[in-house]
Amino acid sequence: MSTPSHRKLAVVTGASAGIGAVYADRLAARGYDLLLIARRRDRLEEVARRIAAVHGREAEILVADLAEEADIAGVERDLAARGDIELIVNNAGIARFAPIAKAPASDSAAQIALNIGALTRLTHAVLPGFVARNRGTIVNIASILSLHTLPYSAVYSGTKAYVLAFSRGLQSELEGTAVKVQSVHPPATATDIWELAGVSLENFDPEKVMTTEDLVDAALAGLDRDEAITWPSVADEALWTAFDDARTAIVTASQTRKPAPRYAA
Secondary structure (H helix, E strand, C coil): CCCCCCEEEEEEEECHHHHHHHHHHHHCCCCEEEEECCCCCHHHHHHHHHHHHHHHHCCEEEEECCCHHHHHHHHHHHHCCCCCCEHHHHCCCCCCCCHHHHHHHHHHHHHHHHHHHHHHHHHHHHHHHHHHHEEEEEECCCCHHHCCCCCCHHHHHHHHHHHHHHHHHHHHHHCCCCCCEEECCCCCCCCCHHCCCCCCHHHCHHHCCCCCCHHHHHHHHHCCCCCCCCCCCCCCCHHHHHHHHHHHHHHCCCCCCCCCCCHHC
C-alpha cells in the first residue's frame, strides 16, 4: 500500500499581483498548495481561482494589510499555528521615492513597517516550525537597491539592505540544518510598485526592465541551485563574488584596536 504524499504548502505575501502572483502560479505548478496574503480581496480571489483552474491546487486567501499591527499580529498567529508550511515568500513591500527633506515621515515609517517589520515578524512566525521539522524555505525579496542608493531612495534602499543583512544572518544561524534562506535581488521590474511610488515605468529604458515572469523564473532557478543570494539579471557571477570578497576583506581589516594611520594625530 502506498504512503499518502506529503502536502506542500507555500505562503506568498503580496500575492494579489505582480511578483507575488507569479510566484503563486509557479509554486502551484511545482505542486504546492498556496496560502495567499495581500490587502485586496478581489485580486486574491482572482489569483486563487486561476491557480485552481490551471494547476488544480488549493489556494487559500488571507486578506491582511501587513503594515497594520492588528493584521500582522493575526497573520503571525495563523502561520505559527500551522504545521504544514514548507516555503514562505516574503514579497510584500512598498516604495515611496522622494528626498527625505521633501517626504513625510509617514512614508518612511510605512516602508519600514512593511519592508522590514512584516518580513521579520513572519519569518519569526514560521522559523521555529521549520527548525523543529528540519526543513523549510524562506525566500526574501530584496532589491538591487540593497547595494545602491539613489537621491530619492534612502529609506527604500535602507530597507532592502536590511533584507540582505537579515537573510545572511539567518543563513549563518541555520548552517548545518536543512532549512534554506534565499535573498532575491530584482532589478527594475515591471510591477505596479513604480506607479504607486509615483514613478512611471515609461521613464525607464524597456531594455532595462525585467518582466515579473522572467524575474520569478530566474529566482526559482537560483533556488534550485541552492543560491543564498540571487541576482536574477546579473550575468557575470564573478561581480558578486568580488563584491562579497571585498566586504569580507574590510571586515577582516577592521579587527584591530589601533586607529587607521590616516586618523593618527
